[in-house]
Amino acid sequence: MTRQERKAAEFRALHAGEPFVIPNPWDAGSARVFAALGFRALATTSSGFAFTLGLRDGAVTLDQVAAHVAALDAATDLPVSVDLENGYGPDPADAARAIARAAEAGAVGGSIEDYDRAGGLYDFEHAVERVAAAVEAARALDFPFTLTARAENHLRGNPDLDDTIARLRAFEEAGADVLYATGLRTADEIRSLCTAVSKPVNVLAVPHLSFAEIVAAGAQRVSVGGALTWVAVAALVSAAEDMRDRGDFSALGSGVQIENWV
Numbered sequence: 001m002t003r004q005e006r007k008a009a010e011f012r013a014l015h016a017g018e019p020f021v022i023p024n025p026w027d028a029g030s031a032r033v034f035a036a037l038g039f040r041a042l043a044t045t046s047s048g049f050a051f052t053l054g055l056r057d058g059a060v061t062l063d064q065v066a067a068h069v070a071a072l073d074a075a076t077d078l079p080v081s082v083d084l085e086n087g088y089g090p091d092p093a094d095a096a097r098a099i100a101r102a103a104e105a106g107a108v109g110g111s112i113e114d115y116d117r118a119g120g121l122y123d124f125e126h127a128v129e130r131v132a133a134a135v136e137a138a139r140a141l142d143f144p145f146t147l148t149a150r151a152e153n154h155l156r157g158n159p160d161l162d163d164t165i166a167r168l169r170a171f172e173e174a175g176a177d178v179l180y181a182t183g184l185r186t187a188d189e190i191r192s193l194c195t196a197v198s199k200p201v202n203v204l205a206v207p208h209l210s211f212a213e214i215v216a217a218g219a220q221r222v223s224v225g226g227a228l229t230w231v232a233v234a235a236l237v238s239a240a241e242d243m244r245d246r247g248d249f250s251a252l253g254s255g256v257q258i259e260n261w262v
Helices: 003-014 028-037 046-052 063-077 092-105 126-141 161-173 187-196 209-217 227-246 250-254
Strands: 019-020 080-083 111-115 147-150 178-181 203-204 219-225
Touching: 003 019, 003 147, 019 126, 019 209, 028 063, 028 227, 046 063, 046 227, 063 092, 092 111, 092 126, 111 178, 126 147, 126 161, 147 161, 147 203, 147 209, 161 187, 187 209, 209 219
Parallel strands: 019 219, 080 111, 111 147, 147 178, 178 203, 203 219
Antiparallel strands: none
8 A cells, every 4th residue: 555545545534433623734844733733634725825925815826736735745644635726727627637636746635616716606517517527536546535525605705505505415416525615604504514415524613613513513524724824823923013012022932842843
């Protein structure tokens, strides 16, 4: 079994076991921290990674993402799943190409969403065609790539739970392994989705719901998106403002021993 095949099998097994948290590193260093803390898999964050390049979310290229995936894969022995946004193009072939590139870079999972920053949410049928193409690309690989299909309604100003469920059920029928509706805010919304589908569901964590509450509503996997990136950036900004405005360097005393993490 190759290293990638082992990671793929481990990642697939996580979705059949106890519910788990999958943190979202923004670079190789944060990936190694999460590995040292005992997490069992990693998922990239498009917004967090874009920040490391000085870009806004949605402005990175597939080539840049592939290089990022390779760096994360090399940094730890944990499985890596990739936020592939819309596949970096509107056509089904774009989604398929993104899956192949992510796998080539070392990923064992990845997500395709139904939103295009240039044109908004894709029409239902077109969204399903894109997921089907991604599934076909994933199944053509020589290891079990875990494909996550994302419905972006709630994150993109269209909080229509019925449409979100209909999309995810269609994505499930198209062959997606994991289903993900970004932007769900309540346990009732999560429960409604989870009871309507049979595949594992990923839920984006929100501050007012605990892991136990999200799992009780039916989630198998809980991710945090770019949130931990912004937690780190907030600490940086707070310390920097103290230095700039008050000449106060006390925040520098709260650092960690880097030898413990990398």
